[in-house]
Amino acid sequence: SAPDLTGLMEIRALYERATAYDNIPFYDEWMVTKLIVDGGGARGLTAIELRTGEMHAFRAKAFVFATGGIGRxxxxxxxxHTATGDGMAIAYRAGLPLADMEFVQFHPTGLVPQGILISEAARSAGGRLLNVKGERFMKRYAPERMELAxxxxxxxxxxxxxxxxxxxxxxxGPYIALDLTFMDEDEFKEKLPQIFELAVKFAGVNPAEEPIPVRPAAHYAMGGIRANINTETRVKGVFxxxxxxxxxxxxANRLGSNSTIDCLVFGAIAGEHAAKLAMKxxxxxxxxxELEAEEKRVFDGILGSEGDERVPVLREELRNTMQEKVFIFRHEEQLxxxxxxxxxxxxxxxNISVEDKGRVFNTALVHALELDFMLDVAEVIIVSALxxxxxxxxxxxxxxxxxxxxxxLKHTLAFWTPEGPRLDYEPVRITKWKPVVRKY
Known part of the structure; x- marks a missing residue:
């Protein structure tokens, strides 16, 4: 039984399955920097081995991108902290379009102050959202579904x-109260063990005795690398x-728990189709x-730079800008x-400079590369939203x-250009269920 630990159980099962095979190599502490595409197909990629600080080139018969989201x-x-959109940005720079990037989901119950997810399990168990007046305010917005809208x-x-x-x-900052105090501590630990632990450890709250402080947090990107139902992209060999x-x-809005389909169903589909292609x-x-050019870009252009700008300063300004002007409520002027x-x-x-000039386990260089990817992804989100x-x-x-x-009623496609994203559109394919007015 894993009441509110489904994701952790999935990760454990996957890891145990993968490590059961001696012929599956693991590249721990490596960072991919570029996808090499030539003649309409993928030829390889470059990656830094953090342990040595060396840049390597890999060639392969097929490539599967499964790098997660853009929440950071x-x-x-x-x-x-690793969800910096690296895979999306790498694919985007290689000519693959990013689709529907304006659709970023904000989860209603991010734990204050860290943003750690308090999952739907809390509201499914009867959790009530209260404002400072003690009102169960969802009755004003979704009187039938209430907190389960x-x-x-x-x-x-x-x-x-x-x-x-x-x-x-x-x-x-401001927050909303998630009230689960109708459960005693023993029942809470039995039904929602992870949520109980998170509230105690990270908010200093015993959720059986007082409400949990929450507010909306960036949670999921509905957009990403454009792929078909076989996980194939527009570049041959890339899934x-x-x-x-x-x-x-x-x-435009993922339903709770449906990311399991992304991981288990489409993960399996990608592996199957990539393997079939690789065998042919x-x-x-x-x-x-290609390797020499990427070494020059990363080690000379970034690590060797003596500019005045610092990565943490730029990163904080980027994240605050997205939080304040590209958040839940958007407006043309702010965008x-x-x-x-x-x-x-x-x-x-x-004009950035990385203070650590060493090669071995240079996390400052990793953060600099991540920021570069984050800037590309953020630009696509904003342009698409505008x-x-x-x-x-x-x-x-x-x-x-x-x-x-x-x-x-169409999908947004963003293509990389030196001047910024070029947008195109494709119609939404509707087979049976037509869009209707949402009523809650």
């Missing part, structure tokens, strides 16, 4: 309560699965010049301001609050 471009997020509805309701002064005030991919499965293909040639800031940060990035002049799912425009199926 926001200041308050449920994501781990879709995440975008609940997150917007919470944000509106806080914006209008009905949130609690704390040292880490994408999990959160870094976008096959249209989640539309020979190893491609990998020109030495334009955010785009101007991000493009300014991209210019300033050219262009979509409607509200749909997790993308809510205050200046365009209605859904517009006549003009915007």
């Amino acid at each position: 471009v926001y200041a308050f997020t449920t994501f781990s 879709p995440r975008d509805i609940v997150a917007r309701a919470e944000q509106r309560e806080m914006d209008e002064g009905r949130g609690f005030t704390g040292p880490y 994408a699965a999990g959160e870094c991919a976008c096959y249209g499965l989640h539309g 293909n020979g190893l491609p040639e990998l020109p030495r010049k 334009k301001e955010a785009l101007k800031t991000v493009r300014g940060l991209k210019e300033r990035y050219k 262009a979509r002049r409607e509200s749909r799912g997790a993308h809510y425009r205050l200046d365009y609050p209605k859904r517009d199926d006549e003009n915007w």
Whole structure:
């Protein structure tokens, strides 16, 4: 039994299965920096071995991107520190389009102050969301579904309560109370053991005795590397699965627990199709010049730079900008301001300096590379959000609050250019279930 530990159990099962085979090598403490594409197909990739600080080139018959999401471009997020959009940005730079990047899901119950996820299990067990007046405010926004309404509805309701002064005030900003005090401690530990532990350890709250402080946090990217239902991308030999991919499965707003489909179903599909392709293909040639060019870019251009800008400063400004201007409620004026800031940060990035000039386990260099990827991903999110002049799912425009199926029932595709993302669109394929008005 794993009441609220499903994800951890899945990871353990996968790891145990993978380590059961002697012929599966693991590359721990490596960082991929570039996908090498030539003639319409993928030829290889470059990666830094952090243990030695050496750049290596890999060639392969097939490549599967399963690098997760982009949550760290926001200041308050449920994501781990490694969720910096590396895979999406690497694919984007190699010519693969990113699809539907404007659709970023904000989970209504991020633990204050860290942003750690308090999962749907809490509200499924009867958890109530309360404002500072003690009101169960979801009755104003979704009177039938209440706290169990879709995440975008609940997150917007919470944000509106806080914006209008009905949130609690704390040292880490406003928050909403998640009340589960109807359970005694023994019942809580039995039904929601992980949530109990998180509340005690990270918020200093015994959730059986007092409410848990929460507020919306960046949680999931519905967008990603454009792929079909076989996880194939537009570049031969490249597959994408999990959160870094976008096959249209989640539309504009993922439902709770449906990321399991991304991981288990499409992960398996990607492995199967990549293996079939690999068995038919020979190893491609990998020109030495590709490795040399990437070594020059990373080690001379970034590690060897003596500029005035510092990665932590730029990263904090990026994350705060996304949090303040590209969050739950969006508006053209704020989005334009955010785009101007991000493009300014991209210019300033050219003048960064990494204080640690060593090669071995240089985490400062890793952070610099991650920031570069984050800036590309953030720019795509903003440009896509600016262009979509409607509200749909997790993308809510205050200046365009209605859904517009006549003009915007289509997927956004963002292609890399030196000047920034070039947008294109493709229609949503509807077979049986047509969009209807959402009523909760």
